[in-house]
Amino acid sequence: MPLLDVDNLTIAYHTRSGPVTAVENVSFRLERGKFLGIVGESGCGKTTIGMSLLGLLPENGFVREGRILFEGSDLLALSQKELQAFRWKKISMIFQAAMNALNPVHRVGDQIIEAIRIHNPEFSEERIQKEIKELYDLVDIPEQRIFDYPHQYSGGMKQRAVIAMALSCRPDLVIADEPTTALDVIVQDQIIRKIKDIQRQRGIAGIFISHDIGVVAEACQDIMVMYRGKIVEQGKREEVFVAPVHPYTIALLSSHLTIDGVFDFHADKPEVACDFSPDFFAGVCGYAESCSRAEAQCFTAPPKWREITPTHKALCRLCGQND
Amino acid sequence: MTITSNRHAAYSMENVIDKKTRRSYKRQRFSAGWSLFYKNMVGKIGLYLLILFGAMALASYIPPLVDPMYHPMTGVDPLISYASPPSWRHWLGTDNIGRDIFSQLLTGARVAFLVGVSAAFISIVLGTLIGMIAGYGGRIADSLLMRFADMIMVMPSLLVILLLSVLFGQLSIWIIVILIALFRWPAVARVIRSQTLTLKKRPFVDMARVAGASHIRIIFRHILPNVLPMALLYMTFRVTSAIIVEAALAFLGFGDPNTVSWGMMLQWVWKTGHMFQAPYWLLPPGICISLITLSFYMMGRAMEEVLDPRLRKIQKADYAAS
Amino acid sequence: MILEIKNVVKQYRSKPFLFGKPDAGVTAVDGVSFSIEKGEVFGLVGGSGSGKTTLGRLTLKLEDFDTGEIRFDGMSVRDLKGPALKAFRRKIQLIPQDPYQSLNPYFSVYDSIAEPLVIHGIGNDEARGDLVKQALEMSGLAPAASYSSRYPHQLSGGQRQRAAIARAMILDPEFVIADEPTSMLDASISFSIFKLLSKIKREKNVAFLFITHDLAAARFFCDRIAVIHKGRIVETGPTKDVIENPKDDYTKTLINAQPRFSYT
Numbered sequence: 073m074p075l076l077d078v079d080n081l082t083i084a085y086h087t088r089s090g091p092v093t094a095v096e097n098v099s100f101r102l103e104r105g106k107f108l109g110i111v112g113e114s115g116c117g118k119t120t121i122g123m124s125l126l127g128l129l130p131e132n133g134f135v136r137e138g139r140i141l142f143e144g145s146d147l148l149a150l151s152q153k154e155l156q157a158f159r160w161k162k163i164s165m166i167f168q169a170a171m172n173a174l175n176p177v178h179r180v181g182d183q184i185i186e187a188i189r190i191h192n193p194e195f196s197e198e199r200i201q202k203e204i205k206e207l208y209d210l211v212d213i214p215e216q217r218i219f220d221y222p223h224q225y226s227g228g229m230k231q232r233a234v235i236a237m238a239l240s241c242r243p244d245l246v247i248a249d250e251p252t253t254a255l256d257v258i259v260q261d262q263i264i265r266k267i268k269d270i271q272r273q274r275g276i277a278g279i280f281i282s283h284d285i286g287v288v289a290e291a292c293q294d295i296m297v298m299y300r301g302k303i304v305e306q307g308k309r310e311e312v313f314v315a316p317v318h319p320y321t322i323a324l325l326s327s328h329l330t331i332d333g334v335f336d337f338h339a340d341k342p343e344v345a346c347d348f349s350p351d352f353f354a355g356v357c358g359y360a361e362s363c364s365r366a367e368a369q370c371f372t373a374p375p376k377w378r379e380i381t382p383t384h385k386a387l388c389r390l391c392g393q394n395d
Numbered sequence: 396m397t398i399t400s401n402r403h404a405a406y407s408m409e410n411v412i413d414k415k416t417r418r419s420y421k422r423q424r425f426s427a428g429w430s431l432f433y434k435n436m437v438g439k440i441g442l443y444l445l446i447l448f449g450a451m452a453l454a455s456y457i458p459p460l461v462d463p464m465y466h467p468m469t470g471v472d473p474l475i476s477y478a479s480p481p482s483w484r485h486w487l488g489t490d491n492i493g494r495d496i497f498s499q500l501l502t503g504a505r506v507a508f509l510v511g512v513s514a515a516f517i518s519i520v521l522g523t524l525i526g527m528i529a530g531y532g533g534r535i536a537d538s539l540l541m542r543f544a545d546m547i548m549v550m551p552s553l554l555v556i557l558l559l560s561v562l563f564g565q566l567s568i569w570i571i572v573i574l575i576a577l578f579r580w581p582a583v584a585r586v587i588r589s590q591t592l593t594l595k596k597r598p599f600v601d602m603a604r605v606a607g608a609s610h611i612r613i614i615f616r617h618i619l620p621n622v623l624p625m626a627l628l629y630m631t632f633r634v635t636s637a638i639i640v641e642a643a644l645a646f647l648g649f650g651d652p653n654t655v656s657w658g659m660m661l662q663w664v665w666k667t668g669h670m671f672q673a674p675y676w677l678l679p680p681g682i683c684i685s686l687i688t689l690s691f692y693m694m695g696r697a698m699e700e701v702l703d704p705r706l707r708k709i710q711k712a713d714y715a716a717s
Numbered sequence: 718m719i720l721e722i723k724n725v726v727k728q729y730r731s732k733p734f735l736f737g738k739p740d741a742g743v744t745a746v747d748g749v750s751f752s753i754e755k756g757e758v759f760g761l762v763g764g765s766g767s768g769k770t771t772l773g774r775l776t777l778k779l780e781d782f783d784t785g786e787i788r789f790d791g792m793s794v795r796d797l798k799g800p801a802l803k804a805f806r807r808k809i810q811l812i813p814q815d816p817y818q819s820l821n822p823y824f825s826v827y828d829s830i831a832e833p834l835v836i837h838g839i840g841n842d843e844a845r846g847d848l849v850k851q852a853l854e855m856s857g858l859a860p861a862a863s864y865s866s867r868y869p870h871q872l873s874g875g876q877r878q879r880a881a882i883a884r885a886m887i888l889d890p891e892f893v894i895a896d897e898p899t900s901m902l903d904a905s906i907s908f909s910i911f912k913l914l915s916k917i918k919r920e921k922n923v924a925f926l927f928i929t930h931d932l933a934a935a936r937f938f939c940d941r942i943a944v945i946h947k948g949r950i951v952e953t954g955p956t957k958d959v960i961e962n963p964k965d966d967y968t969k970t971l972i973n974a975q976p977r978f979s980y981t
């Protein structure tokens with residue numbers, strides 16, 4: 073049984089102009105000890121998926137259909153109270169808004185200690201002290217900064233504190249929403265390595281949401297590429313990043329800036345259209361408009377799932393055709 | 396430019412954010428807040444109670460029009476000159492000199508609103524202003540204002556008001572309102588100050604400064620809306636305490652003798668020795684005082700939720716500690 | 718020369734509670750000097766906690782520094798007051814690092830972006846509406862109508878960041894401090910944002926102080942860069958030289974840690 077099994081998940085937000093679908097028919101599985109990377113356009117619904125796994129959708133967000141099975145139990149059927157038992161202890165999240173997750177009026181260290189204490193009432197005072205020192209060591213913040221207030225931290229330090237907090241209760245599944253955006257490559261490298269260590273030692277699984285393809289390529293075994301609320305390509309890291317087939321994936325990969333600076337981009341560079349409302353495209357491929365390979369049928373008929381290998385598939389009527 | 400695509404051409408033809416649309420956003424924003432408020436149970440009960448009291452206050456103008464003997468202060472029943480239990484003629488009975496208790500009760504609602512809301516309003520305005528200035532201004536302003544607030548806070552307000560009325564004779568209802576307000580701002584100022592202190596460090600305040608906003612603008616446009624829920628919450632508490640203080644003053648015999656407040660009614664019951672003889676006279680004002688204070692409190696709780704968009708969703712920080 | 722920074726030092730001391738001396742504190746910026754020409758993009762690259770944001774805040778006069786000098790357009794920033802300060806703040810803008818906290822939760826996107834116009838009394842309601850719409854669409858929030866009435870909590874991280882960019886650019890500043898302006902944007906959008914900023918720079922001769930930890934982005938966008946480590950500048954020079962021939966050890970570590978992932 074996979075640790076997490078998400079089946080045909082569709083999430084929408086109520087807005088003034090009626091409900092807007094933010095995530096559409098998303099399905100994936102995650103085994104214990106594996107990391108799944110979600111990459112995609114800004115605003116394509118990555119955070120929304122993460123929040124729904126924790127039952128933390130904003131009040132105007134709701135799950136339209138689908139199932140989320142965690143260790144075989146349906147998370148959507150649980151009450152908020154029952155979910156609380158899952159959160160933090162079993163599933164924890166590193167929020168994209170690192171600052172929002174820290175309470176500005178309490179010292180950072182106290183907030184982490186509080187989290188540890190609540191979920192592990194049996195821990196002694198020394199044990200907690202030891203844990204927090206280990207965590208700070210893990211994220212590389214000097215010990216004497218533990219009891220500073222959030223505003224005294226730099227952006228990256230806040231983000232690291234939130235990572236420490238998410239790992240404090242030794243969860244089975246960590247959802248990391250842009251965990252390294254504010255971190256420089258050295259710290260980022262170090263944290264990814266540490267996370268991989270923890271992954272090996274404790275067998276935790278993770279979902280890594282990021283727009284930084286380099287990070288995702290480094291940390292995750294499985295990759296999911298999203299565009300406008302839909303998965304457009306899904307597969308193993310090697311398959312998706314080495315032999316991408318969906319035009320959006322190709323465009324995304326080719327606009328990735330590297331230090332060696334190949335700035336002469338492919339013609340496939342994405343034309344970014346930011347209005348986001350998949351309802352607008354009911355039925356047709358959302359990427360067709362910006363796609364350089366689009367053919368007439370892309371604008372009239374719905375896209376189809378193509379299997380390239382048993383583990384690698386893409387949502388595009390043109391991909392994987394052997395002609 | 397790369398970022399727009401042809402599909403948007405249609406949108407950009409029209410001037411999408413013209414005045415009219417913007418006004419309608421405001422309206423929709425209001426109606427969204429309203430529906431949320433309405434859904435809230437506590438708020439609903441509080442609101443119904445307040446509407447009831449509001450109706451009572453408005454209705455207080457009617458009885459004297461029906462018959463001058465229903466005038467709450469001066470009208471006496473020509474036939475009854477003793478405390479009488481409820482009857483068709485006097486729904487809640489009469490007091491010891493034959494005045495109609497029901498019409499006194501209605502007038503009491505009016506006075507309670509007047510005293511409660513205006514005293515609370517003045518103290519909230521004072522407290523919020525002083526709190527924001529203390530929190531936002533430098534250390535000197537902060538220490539001065541807060542020491543001053545402490546001084547007032549430790550004064551026994553009821554005692555001081557009693558002393559003043561002994562010194563200056565009977566105080567009018569407006570003086571009482573202002574005195575209550577003057578004694579009740581410091582607690583508000585403290586809370587608002589501490590909120591302002593943390594808000595001041597938020598990046599959006601820095602961003603306002605970068606955009607060139609003056610201190611006045613930052614205080615009133617950026618900090619004020621963020622502290623307003625708290626201020627309004629306190630306002631409801633202040634209404635409660637103002638009504639209680641006024642009732643206590645009146646009950647002790649230091650109220651404005653020219654107004655009929657619920658506290659005043661209680662004092663009449665007490666002074667004329669009907670405390671245990673005439674429950675129909677004692678209970679209505681007592682119950683009304685309890686209910687009106689409760690309803691303002693419930694309104695406050697509900698209001699807090701409507702005014703703070705971030706409270707509408709589960710707070711992430713809460714869950715971190717859960 | 719639009720900005721000149723000389724030997725600036727900024728130390729944060731924690732205030733003792735009641736008694737005791739203040740402790741050694743944190744020296745966030747430790748004797749930094751550099752200058753930026755008109756219309757130049759200057760990159761400040763460094764690790765987390767190296768003092769980049771602090772330096773930006775000092776330049777904007779959001780905080781006072783201990784010693785040294787910062788001159789903007791020849792004026793000493795430390796001495797700016799009243800109308801001169803307001804004029805200064807019309808010319809210099811910030812794209813903040815944390816888009817989650819830098820938009821007032823009670824302001825709609827429209828109100829937030831129009832605020833600088835209101836403060837400086839630019840245009841009437843209608844003209845402001847047009848400007849806001851342009852700014853929104855320019856930064857990729859199109860169609861403007863569907864975003865302008867939203868509140869920050871209804872936007873994704875990247876969308877907030879773009880709203881912050883729109884707000885910074887609406888006053889047509891001469892100098893922009895961009896503090897990791899695309900940290901939450903995916904590759905394709907951050908790429909188009911950089912292209913957009915480059916275009917603005919070329920057309921309007923805007924200078925940028927571009928703060929980042931991402932050497933790849935710096936390489937793409939900056940004319941010159943300075944590498945900052947623990948509050949000190951360890952190396953500075955034209956972007957290409959620094960990245961291809963790093964002299965300093967820290968710069969070398971930084972370059973080597975850069976993920977080499979590339980798809981060709």
Ligand SMILES: Nc1ncnc2c1ncn2[C@@H]1O[C@H](COP(=O)(O)OP(=O)(O)OP(=O)(O)O)[C@@H](O)[C@H]1O
Pocket residue numbers: 085086087094113114115116117118119120121130132133168283348870871872873874875876901
């Ligand atoms: N509370 C809300 N009400 C209405 N729409 C919302 C709300 N929250 C998010 N959205 C919209 O839903 C879409 C998906 O948002 P989400 O936050 O999941 O994006 P994301 O993939 O995490 O993007 P980013 O990388 O920019 O953070 C966006 O278009 C966003 O504007």
Ligand SMILES: Nc1ncnc2c1ncn2[C@@H]1O[C@H](COP(=O)(O)OP(=O)(O)OP(=O)(O)O)[C@@H](O)[C@H]1O
Pocket residue numbers: 223224225226227228229254256729743744745763764765766767768769770771772814930
């Ligand atoms: N108000 C403050 N009080 C105390 N220390 C502070 C304060 N602001 C910043 N610091 C400290 O100054 C140092 C530099 O912080 P700064 O925010 O400038 O870093 P940064 O280079 O922007 O890092 P990042 O890339 O992580 O955002 C950090 O050690 C930080 O903790």
Ligand SMILES: [Mg+2]
Pocket residue numbers: 118119120168249873874875
């Ligand atoms: Mg997100």
Ligand SMILES: [Mg+2]
Pocket residue numbers: 226227228769770771814
């Ligand atoms: Mg920073």
